[in-house]
Amino acid sequence: MDYLENYVVCTEEEASRYLRGCQNTSKFWRGFDDHDVQTLVQRMDFVRVKSGETIIHEDDPGHFVAVLLNGSCTIYAKKSIKVGTIHKGDIVGENSLFEGDRRTASVVSSSNSTVLALWKTRDIVDTYLNFPEIGLKVVRILACSGMSKLTQRCLLNSPKEELSHVRTCSVSRMSRYLNDAHQVNKGLGEGISDKELDFLAKRVTLLIYEEGSQIISEGMIANYVFFILEGSVVAKVGGA
Secondary structure: OOOOOOEHHHHHHHHHHHHHHHOOOOOOOOOOHHHHHHHHHOEEEEEEEOOOOOOOOOOEEEEEEEEEEEEEEEEEOOOOEEEEEEEEEOOHHHHHHHOOOOOOEEEEOOOOOOOEEEEEHHHHHHHHHHHHHHHHHHHHHHHHEEEEEHHHHHHHOOOHHOOEEEEEHHHHHHHHHHHHHHHHHHOOOOOOHHHHHHHOOOOEEEEEEOOOOOOOOOOOOOOOOOOOOOOOOOOOOOOO
């Protein structure tokens, strides 16, 4: 692997165990049965690296996606500014894959027990073509992980007055909100299941506005899609 300098390759048995275990802790990497896991093990590189090993280099082309199966890593922007930490079950590198851009940050192992599943772009494509059911699961997972990060980025870059409307909300509470609102006029589409509502609940942000507050201004960049849970809104065109 030309993108890693010092690593130890995991055995197939270790790879299977780590990939199965990851599904119990990951927010996104889940939904694979034993057959799926064995198929993926044959198409991913499983490695163990020590603390200090750079896994992703800023400005490099995005040739692979990594799933952190054990340990932890630190994210650095502009070579030395620490901007975040990733933990067991997290996915990194998927946005570069979708956008076709170079890496926007470096990822460095911060544990001597870091284990990663590295998936080259060509192997992702091969899986999608030859095992479409598994491929669709993977595309959904990578897309959801990427969208979650983009949502967080939008919130971090939002004006303070916009952030003032954000409220902390548990997944179970958000799921109830979505279900209650959906029952009124099926705004989320016919046939949506409880499982799908829970899936949405993990990926949306609760915003609360007082009467008279402006939610969207004409000419604003569209960063969000809104679903009204309670109350009502008035739409005005041209300021009228």
